Every structure is written in structure tokens, then in C-alpha cells.
Amino acid sequence: MESIDELFALHSRDLLHYIASIIKDPMQAEDVLQETFYKAYVALDSYEGTNIRPWLFTIARHASMDYFRKQKRLVVTDEQFFSSLAEDFELEQQLFNKLLLEDTFAYLATFPKKQQKLFLLKIVHHLSYEECSEIMKLSVSACKSHIFRMRAEIKKHVERD
Secondary structure, eight states: OOOOHHHHHHHHHHHHHHHHHHHHOOOHHHHHHHHHHHHHHHHHGOOOOSSHHHHHHHHHHHHHHHHHHHHHHHHOOOOHHHHHHHHHHHHHHHHHHHHHHHHHHHHTTSHHHHHHHIIIIIIIOOOOOOHHHHHHHHHHHHHHHHHHHHHHHHHHHHOOO
């Protein structure tokens, strides 16, 4: 019976090509090759056949399948993981913003109609105070005052909830 070093010297190149043809990643194929020889070393004393080459290829095939099974459990790569986290965060943020916006508009409905319109013009449509004052027929300082008070009230409302 040959030693594990002799087996490695004789068969490692062919086994590596075989494993690489299955796995398609040279670095991972080398890891699986090491795993193959580790398993062969552990079972070498119990091997009773005459031709060790097919036995080594069988171990390599099983080690390759084990590699794929482990990969199924570890399907997520770093990039996928962090991008999915970002997507989840974006979804949660969008949902939170939507709920907050719905709540804000529901609370906004409790204000007088004139103030609601002013708030929509300034905050939602991003008009200047001058444009808002022109549309609402108010002074610029009155628009600023109304918006300031409404923001304070809405902020209190949001913080309470």
C-alpha cells in the first residue's frame, strides 16, 4: 500500500483537473482536493481494493458534491448579502416614509383649508415663500409664520406617535 504522500504525488494533478471541471473555481477546487486527500488519509487503512485511482476519484466526486451542498446552505455572497440588506432597508424606509406621509396628511387635514393649501404649496410642491404668498394672497412673513407653526405642530404630532 502506498503512503498518502505517494498518492498525492501520483494522482493530485489528475484529481485537481477532475474537481476543477466539476466546481469551475480553481481556488475552491484546491480546497476540495485537500478535503479529498484528507478523507483518503482517514480511510486509507480500511481500503482493500487493488486499484486506488478509482477510489480517489470517487472520494473527489463525493467531496465535490459536499462542497455544493455547503454552498446551497451558504447561497448568499457578501455582495448579495449587503445589496439585499440595502434593498430591505430601502423597502422598510419607503414603507416607513409612506406611513409617515399618510399620517402627516391625515393630521394635516385637521388644519384650516387655507393652511393646508399653504403647506402643500411650500412643502410638497417646493414653491418659494414669495410664490406661496402671491398664490395665497398673504404676506411673505405670514406665510413663513404659518409654515413654521404647522411644522412645529406636525413635529409634535409625529414625536407623540
